[in-house]
Amino acid sequence: MAVKIKSSRKCRSASGRLWRGLIASVVGIAVGWGGLVYAANNSVQGAKKDEGGFDGDAPTAILIEAASGSVLFEKNADELRAPSSMMKLMTAEVVFHAIKQGDVKLTDEYRISENAWRRGGAPAGGSTMFAILNSKVSVDDLLHGALIQSGNDACIALAEGMAGNERIFAADMMTKRARELGLTQSTFGNSNGLPDPANKMTVRELAKLARYVIQTYPDMYKLFGEREFTWNKIRQQNRNPLLTSFEGADGLKTGYTKEGGYGMVGSAVQNGMRLIVVINGLEDPDDRASEAKKMLEWGFRNFEARILFAAEQPVGYAKVFGGESRSVKLASPEPIKVMVQKNGNDKLIARIVYSGPVRAPVQSGQPVGVVKVWRGAKMAMEAPVFAAESVDKGSTMRRAIDGASELVIGMFRLGAEKL
Numbered sequence: 001m002a003v004k005i006k007s008s009r010k011c012r013s014a015s016g017r018l019w020r021g022l023i024a025s026v027v028g029i030a031v032g033w034g035g036l037v038y039a040a041n042n043s044v045q046g047a048k049k050d051e052g053g054f055d056g057d058a059p060t061a062i063l064i065e066a067a068s069g070s071v072l073f074e075k076n077a078d079e080l081r082a083p084s085s086m087m088k089l090m091t092a093e094v095v096f097h098a099i100k101q102g103d104v105k106l107t108d109e110y111r112i113s114e115n116a117w118r119r120g121g122a123p124a125g126g127s128t129m130f131a132i133l134n135s136k137v138s139v140d141d142l143l144h145g146a147l148i149q150s151g152n153d154a155c156i157a158l159a160e161g162m163a164g165n166e167r168i169f170a171a172d173m174m175t176k177r178a179r180e181l182g183l184t185q186s187t188f189g190n191s192n193g194l195p196d197p198a199n200k201m202t203v204r205e206l207a208k209l210a211r212y213v214i215q216t217y218p219d220m221y222k223l224f225g226e227r228e229f230t231w232n233k234i235r236q237q238n239r240n241p242l243l244t245s246f247e248g249a250d251g252l253k254t255g256y257t258k259e260g261g262y263g264m265v266g267s268a269v270q271n272g273m274r275l276i277v278v279i280n281g282l283e284d285p286d287d288r289a290s291e292a293k294k295m296l297e298w299g300f301r302n303f304e305a306r307i308l309f310a311a312e313q314p315v316g317y318a319k320v321f322g323g324e325s326r327s328v329k330l331a332s333p334e335p336i337k338v339m340v341q342k343n344g345n346d347k348l349i350a351r352i353v354y355s356g357p358v359r360a361p362v363q364s365g366q367p368v369g370v371v372k373v374w375r376g377a378k379m380a381m382e383a384p385v386f387a388a389e390s391v392d393k394g395s396t397m398r399r400a401i402d403g404a405s406e407l408v409i410g411m412f413r414l415g416a417e418k419l
Contacts, residue, residue: 054073054294054295054298056073056075056279056291056294056295057282057287057291058075058279058280058281058282058288058291059075059076059079059081059261059280059281059282060075060076060077060079060081060202060203060279060280060281061073061074061075061076061077061203061277061278061279061280061291061295062074062075062077062203062204062207062277062278063275063276063277063278063295063296063298063299064207064211064275064276065273065274065275065276065299065303065305065339066211066214066215066267066274066275066276067273067274067305067337068305068336068337068338068339068381068383069208069211069381069382069383070337070338070339070373070380070381071378071379071380071381072275072299072303072339073295073298073299074203074204074378076203077202077203077204078185078202078204079202079203080185080200080201080202081200081201081202081203081260081261081263081280081281082193082195082199082200082257082259082260083193083199083200083201083206083255083260083263083280084193084255084256084257084260084263084280085127085150085192085193085253085254085255085256086193086201086206086253086254086255086263086264086265086278086280087188087192087193087199087201087255088146088147088150088155088191088192088193088253088255089206089209089210089213089252089253089265090174090177090178090186090188090201090209091146091155091158091159091174091191091192092143092146092147092213092220093177093181093209093212093213093217094162094169094173094174094177095139095143095158095162096213096216096217096220097177098162099139099220100216100217104139104162105139106138106139106140106143107138107139107140108138108139108161109136109137109138109139110136110137110139110142110157110158110160110161110162111134111135111136111157111160111161112131112132112133112134112135112136112137112153112157113134113156113157113160114133114134115156115160115166116131116153116156116157116160117131117132117133117153119152119153119156119194120151120152120153120154120155120156120157120192120194121133121152121153124152124153126152126194127149127150127151127152127239128149128151128152128153128154129142129144129145129146129149129151129153129154129229129231129232129236130151130153130231130232130234131145131151131153131154131157131231131232132232137154137157139158139161141231142154142157142158142161143158143220143223144223144226144229144231145229145231146158146192147223147224147253148223148224148226148228148229148236148238149229149231149236149238149239150239150253150254152192152194155190155191155192156190156191156192158191159190159191166190166191167189167190169191170188170189170190170191170198171188171189171198174188174191175187175188178205178209181208181209181212182208183201183205183208183209184205185200185201185202185205186200186201186202186205187199187200187201193255193257194257195257195258195259203278203279203280204278206265206278206280207265207276207277207278210251210252210265210267210276210278211276213252214251214267214274214276221250221251222250224240224250224251224252224253225238225243225249225250225251226238227243227244239253239254240252240253240254240264240266241254241288241289242264242266242268242289242292242293242296245289245293246266246268246292246293246296247268247270248268248269248270249266249267249268249296250267250268250269251265251266251267252265252266252267253265254288255280256285260280260281261280261281261282261283262280262281262282262283262284262285262287262288263278263279263280263281263282263288264277264278264279264280264288264289264292265277265278266278266292266296268296268300270300271300273300273305275296275299275300277292277295277296277299279291279292279295302341302342303339303340303341303342304339304340304342305337305338305339305340306337306338306339306340307335307336307337308336308337308338308348308350308373309331309332309335309336309371310335311331311332311333311334311335312331312332312333312388313331313332314329314330314331314388315330315331315332315336315350315352315371315385316330316352316371316385317329317330318330318352318354318356318357318358318368318369318387319356319357319358320357320358320359320360320362320391321356321357321358321359321360322359322360322393322394323360323361323362323391323392323393323394324360324391324392324393324394325391328358328362328368328387328388328389328391329387329388329389330352330368330369330371330385330386330387330388331385331386331388332371332383332384332385332386333365333386336371336383338373338380338381339380339381347375348373348374348375348380349373349374349375350371350372350373350374351371351372351373351374352369352370352371352372352385353369353370353371353372354368354369354370354385355369356369358387360391360392360393360394361390361391361392361393362387362390362391363387363390364387364388364389364390365386365387366386366387367384367385367386368385368386368387369384369385370382370383370384370385371383371385
C-alpha cells in the first residue's frame, strides 16, 4: 500500500502560530499531491479481530516493537492508573542513570532504616527482599532485591540512600528523570508502587520507559531476567511468569495493588525481533500472564519490519530563515523502519513535525524535528530527522526579505485573532 508524506511546522513565536499552521497544511497537501508515495503496509492498532487485530480483555494495554517503537496494538493506552510494582522500573532507571553518570557505584552501601524495614520489609507483609534492620546492603544487591524479588524495602533503601528521603526521591528525582525521558503524565508518590494517590502512569509511558531501559542499559537490563535471588538465607523466585512460560522472554516487572489491579510489563525476543507488552487493570494474576502471552504471540505471528525510508533517503524539507537556500533537505542516518501487518492493506501517513523556520546557518546532521507515522487517528511510530545538507547564511537582502515575510505573517496572525 502507500504512505503519504505531509509537513507540519510549529512556529517559534505565538504571534505566527495560526497563519504558519495554515501554510504548513497547504504544503502538506501539495506534497501529497506531488506524488511522494512510498510502498509499505501498516500496523493495526485496535483493529477488530476479524480484520486481523487483537481482541484483549485487559482494561489498558499496549504492544510495541522495541527497535522502531512501532505501536502494534493499543487499548486505552493513555489512561492513568496505579502502576503498582511496575513503577519500580522508574526507580531502577534513576539508579541506572546515576551509575552511568558516575554518581553512584554498585559497591556503595545503604543502610536499611527502620522506615524501609517497617514499611517495605518483613513486618509489612508485602513483597520484600527481607533486608535486616540497620544492616548495610550494596546498591548491587538492592537492585537485585528490587527487580527480582520486587522488594519494597530495597526500593526505599535505594531512595533514602540517594536522596536522604523517599518522598524527595519520588517527587524530585523520579519526576525529573521521567520528564527528561518524555514521560509527561507520570507522577510518583513513593519509590516502590505501594498504594499512594500520587502514583499514576499510563501503559504507553511504561512501554516507553521499558524500551529506554532495554536500549540504554543492556548490562543492567539482564537483572530483570535472573530467575531467582537469595538474601538473608531466603531464596525467592522472579515474579515474572513469562520467564518460564514464553520463548525468548527476558524481563521486566509485574505489579499488583487493589487500586490498580494486576499488571505486567514484559518483553521477549524471537527471530531477532523484540516486542514489549504492557497490560494493567486485570482482576486475576493468571489472566495477567495469559493476556501478555496471547498479545506477544499475536505480535510475533502477524508483524514484520519494513523500511519506510532508507538511510540518508530524503524524507522531506524544512523551511529555512535567512539562508542561502529557502529550505533544507531532511533525512535520517539510520533506516526508518515501521512494523507492518503481514498482508496488510491500509495506508500510512508520514508527517514531518518541526519548529521553524529553521534559522541559518544550518549544519549537516543538525537535528531538526521528527517524522511521525500515522494510521488514521493513531500514531504508529516516530523517529528523529536531521538536516541532510548544510545551509549557510544568506545575503543581507535575503535575511531582510525573510524578516519582512515573518513580520507579514505575524500581522496576518494578529488580524485573524481579532476576527
